[in-house]
Amino acid sequence: MEAFTLLAHGFVVLLTWKTLALMMVGLVLGIFVGVLPGLGGPNGVAILLPLTFTMDPTSAIVMLSCIYWGALFGGAITSILFNIPGEAWSVATTFDGYPMAQQGRAAEALTAAFTSSFIGSLFAVLLITFLAPGIASFALQFGPPEFFSVYLLTFCSFVGLGREAKHKTIISMALGLLLAGVGMDTVSGQLRMTFGFSDLLRGINFLVAVIGLFGISEILLTMEERLALRGHSARISLRVLWNVWKDMPRYWITLLRSSAIGAWLGITPGGAIAASFMGYNLAKRFSKDPESFGKGRIEGVFAPETAAHASGTAALLPMLALGIPGSGTAAILLGGLMVWGLNPGPLLFVEHKDFVWGLIASMYLGNIVGLVLVLTTVPVFAAVLRVPFAAIAPMIVVSCAIGAYAIQNAMFDIWLMLLFGVVGYVFKKIGIPLAPFTLALVLGSRAEDAFRLAMIGAGGDLRVFWSNSLVGSITTLAFILLFWPVISKAVGRVSELLQPAKRTG
């Protein structure tokens, strides 16, 4: 198969000492980021992005994606040992992971978490390897109307499927799209929404906003809480490893189910966090002994971790194949692609084969190396939490400022970062989701360009979005998803009327 040849080529690109060293550095930094309070996958990737500006794109993406894998692994450490989910997607891991640690089975829980993370990722990477090239080559036929309809689908699915109040998602998204439009208009060359400020001519940089929204605001939020920790430390011995791995095949249904759920939700925009909960809940529902969940059952660690990693990895599929990120972190990686001068989208598979297959190969290798690394070094990383937050917080602030400044060498961006930090803090506290904002900001100008090019091509006729069966069905699907809550309620009511006898309160 062609994919195998290309993948082999990807491994060749990857297997240089420099790339492998960067991979290790990325993984270690990533685990740090995952373990430390007040940092997480998206923040870590955003803050460390400037390090990669002078690298070639392949080394850069390998290091950044390894930071991402590392953060995914690191989240499990704090969830299990300290009952503190380092990431939203690790919350479900604490349900059974922490009880296990309390019973003195921390090493077992950690082994289970790391191994199942690995399996989840592997499932998603296999999916990417075999699906992404096909989707990309299909998407090569897309013109501006098709692309706009795909963007529309992404935005609408966020609104329709998100769990937050609809108007808050819409506010977040509209604000992101508006801010993406600040500066020089790419089609007409006119200035928009700059109000005469020369600093706004460059536009509002996506990465600056992300560093503020996730990095600075997260520190403000962390400070609000009580920072005392109490936890267990653990060392994983070969015997524990062997015992867990020996038992693992028994849970193959759980692992497979969680992988599939994770991969599906990861591809759907905005589904990454839901995946771990769904994986957990389904494992519980299908279990013969649902009562034992939450009391330290190993299956309760397998299920959410597999799903979380599968979704975290699968989120990269739409990013690679279509240029549409499936998660906040994927959105930041997409921002990175643009900084390195690559144009995200289906053409990547044609124009930058080395890059794409190097990245996919690094997903395999990074996960294997990451698994070995976390299994052997858990005690070291758990000890990181002993470092007082008063030392970590200002260091994170400095790293954020370096990141924000480095993007465009502008002092204005440091102030903008601070402003976004405050905005992020307030938005999080009143429940306005930040993920749609991030996505809108990174996709905004591309969506607008696609819309206007489609309009220019069609002479201003909006019917172009229903002009053929492909674009028509995507656009229609977008509207169905947008009004999904209304539709599902209506469908529910109709079926209720049809079957009044079976109605359950």
Next chain:
Amino acid sequence: MSSETEIAVEDPTAPAEDSPPVTSTRVVEIAVYLVLVALALLLAFDNWRTGMGWASDGPQAGYFPFYLSVILAGASLYGLGTMFFNPSEGREAFVTRDQLRRVMQVFVPTFLFCLFTQWLGLYVASFVLIAGFMWMVGRIALWKSLLTSFVFSMIMFVTFEIAFDVIMPKGPIEALFGY
């Protein structure tokens, strides 16, 4: 087999549970909606001035953002409406007095850090920020704070300025050493 040793980190200045609230979520939410409506109107006006109609070849530069401003204003007004029709919503504390004090303990130094970066350069500012924060907020011994922040700032300088060629704002002190 796992060797169990407890890891414990204390937080002596943690915010008290019963600290009185400064304001409710409701007040902040309403304020945010009002700000967003104002922002939306401002942006809508600017885009109307740029041109929000159709030229012969398609939408003008202000078309897309103008309608987005309208959507933003609409969603914010809807949010305001829900606030007024559900007077019981968002009564919980937005931030308590203790929490606000702690948040300010990070925010004010961060603000000063940004200010200092403009004059003294980023590396000196970061040295001052980390040492000051560790010593004053974290109550960590002065020598430890100074040493940690010096080492961190040097690592950053070597990593970015020398190894990766990422240029940061620099001030008079770096100039003394010829950078």
